[in-house]
Amino acid sequence: MKLLALEFSSTQRSVAVACNGVHVREAIESGRGNTMQPFAMIESVLTDANVQRGEIERIVIGLGPGSYAGIRAGIALAQGWHLARNVQLAGVSSAETIAAQAQAEGLRGRANVVIDAQRGEFYCGIWELSDGGHREIEPLRIVSREAIAASALIIGPEVTKWFADGRIIFPRASMLAKLDQPHPAMDNSALEPIYLRETSFAKAPPPREV
DSSP: OEEEEEEOSSSEEEEEEEETTEEEEEEEEESOGGGOOHHHHHHHHHHHHTOOGGGOOEEEEEOOSSOHHHHHHHHHHHHHHHHHHOOEEEEEOHHHHHHHHHHHTTOOEEEEEEEEOSTTEEEEEEEEEETTEEEEEEEEEEEEGGGSOTTSEEEETTGGGTOTTOEEOOOOHHHHHHHTTTSOOOOGGGOOOOOOSOOOOOOOOOOOOO
16 A cells, blocks of 8 residues: 655654555655645655555544644645545544654653643643553643653653753654554544644624724
């Protein structure tokens, strides 16, 4: 099976192609969301892997949490591809991808996966990293900076902005492709960003008469 992985949840965005579970090519770009060039990255990895668009059978998306705009862009792109080509779709937590990436880079022990949630708060989940892989200990939640356990490693995108002893680990599309295998295909409408806050809307005031 030829698979395309899209990970747009952080300021380091990546796209990867895998064939039959084996990573083939990956493209990475850095910068804020307004510099994102997903189609250029997709074309780059498809060309390098000698894979045509029509050969892609499955797309897996990093669902965050993280950049809501980036995640939404990845979901919209995947949903459009599904409508055109009827490819399989799947989504994986970007926090799990970070934990798996850290384990692959040799980090061991308990680790706080920390992602900026804005408003002075953070998404945080605790994972156990071992020679055998990665295991979730505590699920993601929104916490204050003070609530993050200093006794465990602190890893995640840009964590050194807030934690001097943190280790920057970005979610990677190449790792996302590896993690996809146990995840079932999802319905097009079921792909949603991981967003732990309750959605709230403020009603706009009526227009003033002139």
